[in-house]
Amino acid sequence: MSKLRVATTSLAGCFGCHMSFLDIDERIIELLDHVEFNRSPLTDIKHCDPCDIGLIEGGLCNIDNVHVLKEFRASCKILIAVGACAINGGVPAMRNHHPLSECLAESYLNGIGVENPQIPDDVEVPLLLNKVHPVHEVVKIDYYLPGCPPPADAFMKVLGDLIEGREPLLPRTMLRYD
Amino acid sequence: MTAEHSPQNTDHLLHVLFREQQRARFISDEAINNISKSLNLPRAQVEGVVEFYTFFHRKPRGRFDILFSNCTSCGDTKLLKSLCEKLNVKPGRIRSDGLVSVDQTSCIGMCDHGASLLLNNCLTITSLTTERIDQIVKLIKSDTVIQAWPRQWFYIGDNIHKKGLLLTEPFKSGSALKAIIKRSSIDVIDEIIASGLKGRGGAGFSTGLKWKLCREAVGDTHYVICNADEGEPGTFKDRVLLNSYADLVFEGMTISAYAIGAKQGFLYLRGEYRYLLDTLNATLQRRRETGLLGNNILGQDFDFDISIVVGAGAYVCGEESALIESLEEKRGIPRIRPPFPVTQGYLGQPTAVNNVETLAATAKIILHGDHWFKSHGTSQSKGSKLLSVSGNCARPGIYEYDFGVSLQEVLNDVGAENVQAVQIGGPAGRLLKPDHFSRSISFEDLSTGGSLMIFAKHRDMLAVIHNFSLFFAHESCGFCTPCRVGTRLLEKNMSKLCSGRSTAYDIDEIRHLSALVSQYSHCGLGTSAANPIMDGLKNFPNAFEKRLLNREMEPEFDLDSELSEARLMTNRDDPGAHL
Numbered sequence: 001m002s003k004l005r006v007a008t009t010s011l012a013g014c015f016g017c018h019m020s021f022l023d024i025d026e027r028i029i030e031l032l033d034h035v036e037f038n039r040s041p042l043t044d045i046k047h048c049d050p051c052d053i054g055l056i057e058g059g060l061c062n063i064d065n066v067h068v069l070k071e072f073r074a075s076c077k078i079l080i081a082v083g084a085c086a087i088n089g090g091v092p093a094m095r096n097h098h099p100l101s102e103c104l105a106e107s108y109l110n111g112i113g114v115e116n117p118q119i120p121d122d123v124e125v126p127l128l129l130n131k132v133h134p135v136h137e138v139v140k141i142d143y144y145l146p147g148c149p150p151p152a153d154a155f156m157k158v159l160g161d162l163i164e165g166r167e168p169l170l171p172r173t174m175l176r177y178d
Numbered sequence: 179m180t181a182e183h184s185p186q187n188t189d190h191l192l193h194v195l196f197r198e199q200q201r202a203r204f205i206s207d208e209a210i211n212n213i214s215k216s217l218n219l220p221r222a223q224v225e226g227v228v229e230f231y232t233f234f235h236r237k238p239r240g241r242f243d244i245l246f247s248n249c250t251s252c253g254d255t256k257l258l259k260s261l262c263e264k265l266n267v268k269p270g271r272i273r274s275d276g277l278v279s280v281d282q283t284s285c286i287g288m289c290d291h292g293a294s295l296l297l298n299n300c301l302t303i304t305s306l307t308t309e310r311i312d313q314i315v316k317l318i319k320s321d322t323v324i325q326a327w328p329r330q331w332f333y334i335g336d337n338i339h340k341k342g343l344l345l346t347e348p349f350k351s352g353s354a355l356k357a358i359i360k361r362s363s364i365d366v367i368d369e370i371i372a373s374g375l376k377g378r379g380g381a382g383f384s385t386g387l388k389w390k391l392c393r394e395a396v397g398d399t400h401y402v403i404c405n406a407d408e409g410e411p412g413t414f415k416d417r418v419l420l421n422s423y424a425d426l427v428f429e430g431m432t433i434s435a436y437a438i439g440a441k442q443g444f445l446y447l448r449g450e451y452r453y454l455l456d457t458l459n460a461t462l463q464r465r466r467e468t469g470l471l472g473n474n475i476l477g478q479d480f481d482f483d484i485s486i487v488v489g490a491g492a493y494v495c496g497e498e499s500a501l502i503e504s505l506e507e508k509r510g511i512p513r514i515r516p517p518f519p520v521t522q523g524y525l526g527q528p529t530a531v532n533n534v535e536t537l538a539a540t541a542k543i544i545l546h547g548d549h550w551f552k553s554h555g556t557s558q559s560k561g562s563k564l565l566s567v568s569g570n571c572a573r574p575g576i577y578e579y580d581f582g583v584s585l586q587e588v589l590n591d592v593g594a595e596n597v598q599a600v601q602i603g604g605p606a607g608r609l610l611k612p613d614h615f616s617r618s619i620s621f622e623d624l625s626t627g628g629s630l631m632i633f634a635k636h637r638d639m640l641a642v643i644h645n646f647s648l649f650f651a652h653e654s655c656g657f658c659t660p661c662r663v664g665t666r667l668l669e670k671n672m673s674k675l676c677s678g679r680s681t682a683y684d685i686d687e688i689r690h691l692s693a694l695v696s697q698y699s700h701c702g703l704g705t706s707a708a709n710p711i712m713d714g715l716k717n718f719p720n721a722f723e724k725r726l727l728n729r730e731m732e733p734e735f736d737l738d739s740e741l742s743e744a745r746l747m748t749n750r751d752d753p754g755a756h757l
Contacts, residue, residue, distance in 0.1 A: 063754075100744060127750065139731060139733075
């Protein structure tokens with residue numbers, strides 16, 4: 001049986017979900033018998049080849065996040081929103097209570113200790129979205145893996161189900177939102 | 179808690195807050211502190227109540243405070259928009275000079291009178307037209323006191339077009355009470371049970387059985403409550419009953435008190451009907467003076483009195499346990515049932531809560547006997563039903579039919595042509611298409627609390643369903659997550675559908691969400707909130723499909739405009755600054 005090709009990315013997240021995924025420890029060796037990693041911070045591959053599974057950590061806070069998410073949707077048969085930020089916006093979405101202009105002004109113009117105040121406008125710097133959005137508002141998401149972060153066992157369970165061709169289903173004990 | 183209320187109930191928290199709102203045009207922190215002290219209620223409870231009800235505000239409202247109905251029958255978004263433009267005020271805001279504020283509110287029960295608004299939380303102006311709006315704008319701009327506004331604007335007619343069992347014969351005050359006062363209370367209950375009368379509010383529980391259970395329940399005292407919090411959009415029958423048949427209703431309450439052994443009754447009147455309050459109190463006073471209320475009613479060993487508590491704009495208080503919470507000076511959040519109010523209701527005592535129309539019917543049954551009553555209607559639905567008919571028809575108003583009448587017969591009588599759809603029982607009821615018009619109005623077929631809204635062919639049904647989803651999102655009490663969040667998400671989904679940006683995927687999401695909201699919500703508001711959407715998908719699939727994009731998925735918002743602020747701040751407009 002050919003291996004499932006898996007891509008992962010962290011958008012507006014903290015990489016905590018990736019770290020939690022790596023908490024599967026030595027089980028990753030067994031996992032690699034069944035999957036190969038494509039675009040991912042773990043491989044440093046920059047763009048997706050056609051993949052079976054895409055894991056998205058983090059919500060959408062800037063234009064680059066949107067491009068990456070669209071590439072994942074176009075490349076992956078199954079797309080999974082991983083963690084609180086991808087599913088609800090999470091901590092980055094706390095800025096949604098304030099207009100973006102106020103957030104930028106506080107950080108780059110009026111903040112304590114700011115020298116040479118100016119809003120970064122280099123084309124290399126991705127423009128921020130007015131609000132932080134969960135990923136399902138922009139592309140179709142097939143499954144949601146909740147948690148902040150989801151426990152390593154939950155990653156194993158979802159990937160294990162998919163490897164064996166089952167609909168992924170988390171037992172209640174792994175369905176946690178903290 | 180102020181358990182002992184005076185007959186006029188001047189110290190009820192809702193009434194104290196209403197007076198403060200009218201006096202200061204808002205309820206300040208200081209006012210909350212003072213009220214909490216004077217009524218000996220926790221500050222958090224007072225503040226909670228202020229935040230809960232639509233008619234109380236924590237920020238000042240204008241000297242003229244307008245609440246425009248956004249119901250599909252007594253609202254009009256175009257007139258609202260033009261009113262705001264002419265007054266130079268944004269909806270939901272107060273004008274900078276403090277003269278006027280305009281906001282929207284859920285159905286105010288004036289559906290037979292067309293577009294309507296509430297003025298300063300106590301007066302109602304109906305039959306709005308562009309001309310009338312212009313006249314109102316002129317009076318507001320010239321700061322004319324309301325006492326000088328044309329009085330006829332505030333007149334609200336009954337529009338009764340068809341009378342049946344309840345409405346035909348004029349009622350002689352005290353006649354039913356005289357008929358029961360020599361009978362035992364158990365005998366009275368047995369007659370109500372034998373009549374087959376079921377609750378007219380919508381749930382259809384046997385009235386006599388409710389009284390029997392309440393009578394048998396152990397408690398220090400028993401209470402009678404008349405539920406006049408008629409908030410279901412499209413319903414206005416209780417307004418008419420209380421305007422022209424108040425004696426019949428109060429007589430029904432007194433009979434109920436006699437049957438269950440209550441000394442105190444409450445009429446919980448929706449805040450939108452405050453204009454009826456003075457007349458209702460006068461009727462109560464007359465009944466006291468003629469020995470029909472108070473101590474030793476009709477010279478017998480029977481004491482009972484009624485006081486009126488006026489709500490403050492919360493649809494959910496029509497649910498009986500939420501209503502009781504509101505009577506107890508708390509936020510109107512439905513209780514977990516059981517225990518039901520018949521065993522543990524107001525202040526934990528056995529309480530019979532009945533609809534206005536139900537109580538009116540009990541007085542008639544006592545007068546004419548259970549045989550007279552049950553000879554009308556169908557096998558499972560005895561007697562008659564008042565229908566509040568509104569929407570696209572020639573003669574909107576009140577129609578009383580024996581149960582079993584077909585929807586088509588009603589539509590013929592009210593002069594409805596080219597009917598595309600009928601919403602029966604309000605947004606929480608069912609949305610019907612012409613194939614269903616041969617069905618009958620009865621508990622066993624089309625059950626309704628009385629609302630019947632008609633939509634002609636030219637109406638956009640998606641906009642109607644969106645309006646209903648907005649209603650539920652606004653009226654959710656916020657207690658349980660499936661309803662608080664679910665109704666908001668349903669509204670968002672309907673809004674996206676109406677804007678033509680939805681795909682088949684969104685429809686799947688709506689179905690999924692609808693099932694979740696209706697299955698897991700705490701009370702009837704949530705469990706019925708998705709009805710219009712699910713009925714719409716089933717009965718009017720074309721209305722949905724023709725708005726769909728032929729794509730797998732469309733973002734919920736416009737991606738490029740999500741970059742507008744950042745483009746402005748960075749002065750960028752290169753291709754990389756667009757999505």
